[in-house]
Amino acid sequence: MPDTPATAVISGAGQNIGRAIAVALARDGFDIVVNGRANRDACDAVAKDVGALGRTALVVMADVGDSGAVTELKARVEAEMPPVAIVVNNAAIRPQKPFLEMTDDDWHRVMNTDLTSAFYLCRAFCGAMVEHNWGRVVNLTGMNAIHGYAGRAPVSAAKHGLWGLTKALAKEFGPSGVTVNAISPGPIDTEHADASMTHHIKSQLDRIPVGRLGQPEDIAALTAFLCSDGGGFINGQMIASNGGAQT
Numbered sequence: 076m077p078d079t080p081a082t083a084v085i086s087g088a089g090q091n092i093g094r095a096i097a098v099a100l101a102r103d104g105f106d107i108v109v110n111g112r113a114n115r116d117a118c119d120a121v122a123k124d125v126g127a128l129g130r131t132a133l134v135v136m137a138d139v140g141d142s143g144a145v146t147e148l149k150a151r152v153e154a155e156m157p158p159v160a161i162v163v164n165n166a167a168i169r170p171q172k173p174f175l176e177m178t179d180d181d182w183h184r185v186m187n188t189d190l191t192s193a194f195y196l197c198r199a200f201c202g203a204m205v206e207h208n209w210g211r212v213v214n215l216t217g218m219n220a221i222h223g224y225a226g227r228a229p230v231s232a233a234k235h236g237l238w239g240l241t242k243a244l245a246k247e248f249g250p251s252g253v254t255v256n257a258i259s260p261g262p263i264d265t266e267h268a269d270a271s272m273t274h275h276i277k278s279q280l281d282r283i284p285v286g287r288l289g290q291p292e293d294i295a296a297l298t299a300f301l302c303s304d305g306g307g308f309i310n311g312q313m314i315a316s317n318g319g320a321q322t
Contacts, residue, residue: 076104076304077209080157083302084108084200086139086192087166089117091265092215095291096163097121099299101130105161108152109134112166131156139166140187145195152200158207159200161302164193164214164237171226182229189233193240201248210253211302214241215294216313217259218320238313245311254310256301261317264288284319 083100087093089111097107098121107125109132111118122132133156137144152159167189172181193214204210216234223231238257245255262279280288297316300306 077158077160077207080106081160082106082108082152082156082158083161083163084110084152084159084196085163085165086110086196087112088121088163089114092260092263092291092294093163093165094121094124095295096165096298097132098124098128099292099295100161100163100302101125101128101132103299103303104130105302106131106157107133108148108156108159110139110148110166111136112138138188139192139196140184142195145192145199149199158203160204160207160209161211161213162196162200163298164196164212166192167215167217167230169219169227169230173226174228177229185229186233186236189230190236190240193237197240197244201244201253204253205248205251208252210248210251211306212241212244212248212253212255213298213301214238214255214257215260216241216257218261218315218317221259221313221315241313242311249310252307254301254307256306256309256311257313258294258297258301259313259315259317260289260294261315261320262288263294264290279320282320283317287318289316289318 083105085097088097088109109118109121118134122134125132135148137148214237219231219234241257
């Protein structure tokens with residue numbers, strides 16, 4: 076961990092896994108940029124949790140799949156927060172739609188949110204990490220990056236792309252003390268606006284050898300380890316946290 080105060084930027088931090096990661100990294104001593112796109116109240120609640128742990132939180136509502144929005148986010152972070160040492164690319168959408176019914180907008184909306192946002196955020200902040208010879212990038216991929224799923228072609232393609240970006244940046248930045256890894260969560264017990272998604276996740280319980288759904292805190296604990304000094308020899312890996320689940 077850096078000797079001076081440092082910041083973790085977390086996209087999609089307003090709920091579920093993103094929220095748990097924000098709290099875990101705050102507990103480990105990092106100040107937090109809480110990024111969300113639409114739900115300001117949820118992001119403010121995360122910031123309050125971070126503040127209760129004695130760390131500074133900056134809420135930035137921005138569509139990180141938009142280059143201009145990330146430029147503005149970077150300017151705010153650099154003006155108001157300590158240097159960025161961690162980027163967690165967690166923002167994602169997972170719409171379900173038959174491939175032959177997909178429009179250009181359907182495809183690009185997923186790509187921008189699930190993959191291009193990681194490019195923008197890493198481009199914005201990895202340079203400072205290289206300058207300080209310490210940094211961590213954690214990309215949330217999911218089982219789509221391993222198996223692919225019918226009805227989710229753009230999600231599967233984007234998550235595979237995120238895994239490719241992980242491997243490439245790990246080799247490019249590793250010599251500068253910056254590690255880049257991916258986490259592939261299995262079925263996680265999270266809140267979903269889509270009731271069918273909640274049902275789908277719970278239906279997978281019998282496939283999980285440990286006998287329970289994952290919790291956001293399980294993913295947060297793994298993220299915190301990868302972002303610690305102890306995780307510094309792990310680089311260019313995709314780690315599955317899924318209780319042994321297979322599809």
